[in-house]
Amino acid sequence: MRHVLPVLAVVAAIIVAWYGAAAWMNSQWTLDQAAREGRELTIVDIVNDTMVQERPKLPAPHQVGAELWKTVVATRPGSKRSLLWHGWVTLSATAAGFGIGTVAGLLLAVGIVHSRAMDLSVMPWAVASQTIPVLAIAPMVIVVLNSVGVSGLLPKAVIAGWLSFFPVVVGMVKGLRAPEPMQLDQMATWNASRGQLFWKLRLPASMPWLFASLKVAVAAALVGTIVGELPAGATSGLGARLLSGSYYGQTVQIWAALVAAAVLAAGLVALVAATERLVLGRMGMRR
Template identity: 85%
Template sequence: MRHVIPVLVVVAALLTVWYAGAVWMNSAWTLDQAAREGRELTVIDIVNDTMMQERPKLPAPHQVGTELWKTVVGTRVSSKRSLVWHGWITLSATAVGFAIGTGAGMALAAGIVHSRAMDLSVMPWAVASQTIPILAIAPMVIVVLASVGVTGLLPKAVIAGWLSFFPVVVGMVKGLRAPDPIQMDQMKTWNASRAQVFWKLRLPASMPYLFASLKVSVAAALVGTIVGELPAGATSGLGARLLSGSYYGQTVQIWAALFAAAILAAALVAIVALIERIVLGRMGMAR
């Protein structure tokens, strides 16, 4: 209970600030409408109106919650108005991109650790690749792949993989280099081959670092997928919901899609954390 109370206090403070911000930002429209109609408003009238505007500048928390409930629980999953349906489209591309990024990151990390040439050549390029804004890369990837007939899930997965591979590379390199020199010397005294050192020592030692980077990577993959849905003019996915909401000024829809994306990201990180606990527990490294 002692751990729950601080969380509830923080949540209550955030909701208070959010409601206050909604009243402040939405009151301009309320006052303007009242002035045009020659009406005088009390503070209560202003607050009530700012809490239920159809297209507010800043939706109130209960408006976002209502939209989430309506589009998650109150709508058929097969409907294109369902956030569950759109979330599944985004999740599919995220999973494929995360797999691509994780595989590429682990392969590059192994090469960097075992090859001085790759360490000096590939690692700087991996770092440089993350300095290019993803918003600049995404349209290029979409257009280039579309020109060769590749559309749908794969272009978004490529963008997701682009964002997700770097944390894996950095974490895996750090983990593969984690064994102490005395442990490496012990393996040499046993005449262990490079492969044996990798599988018996380096890889197990890298697991805590790998899972820490995977938590960052899976969230980055989700961001990459949503960004990839924006320039394509997609009609499905959470990115498409954000795009359509911005086109028609549906701010409540935009915020509901943002919260759905945040919930999905939290769920993905929680799944990785659960797998981490199981794997490290079986290896006797549970924390």
């Protein structure tokens, strides 16, 4: 219970601040409408109106909650109006991109640790790749892949993999280099081969670093997928919901999609954390 109370306190503070911001940002519309109609409003009238506007600048929490209920619970999951359906589309591309990024990151990290040439040549390029804004590269990736007949899930997965491989590279390089010199010397006295050194010492020592980087990578993969859905003019996925909401000024729809994306990200990070506890527990490590 003592761990839950701080979380609930933070959530309550966020909701209170959210309501206050919604009342402040939406009040100008209410005042303008009242001025046109020659009406005088009390503070209570203004606050009440800001909470029920159809297209507010900032939807109130209960409006977003009602939209989530309508599109998640009250809508059939297989319907294209359901956030569950759009969330599944985004999740599929995120999982594929996360897999691509993780495998690429692991392979690059192993090469960097075992090859000084790769350390000096590949690592700077890996760093440089993250300086390119994803909003700039996403349309190029989609156009190039579409020109060779590749469309659908794969272009979004490539963009997700682009964002997710870097945390894995950095984390695994640090983790594979984590063993102390004394441990490396001990393995050398046992005449351990390079493969035995990797499997018996370097890889087990890197596990905490790996899972820490995977938590960052899976969240980055979700961001990459949503960004990849925007320039493609997609009709499915959380990015498509954000795009269609911005086209028609449906701010409540936009915020509902944002909350759904946040919940999805939290679930993915929690899944990685659960896997971390299981794996490290099996290895006799405590986290």
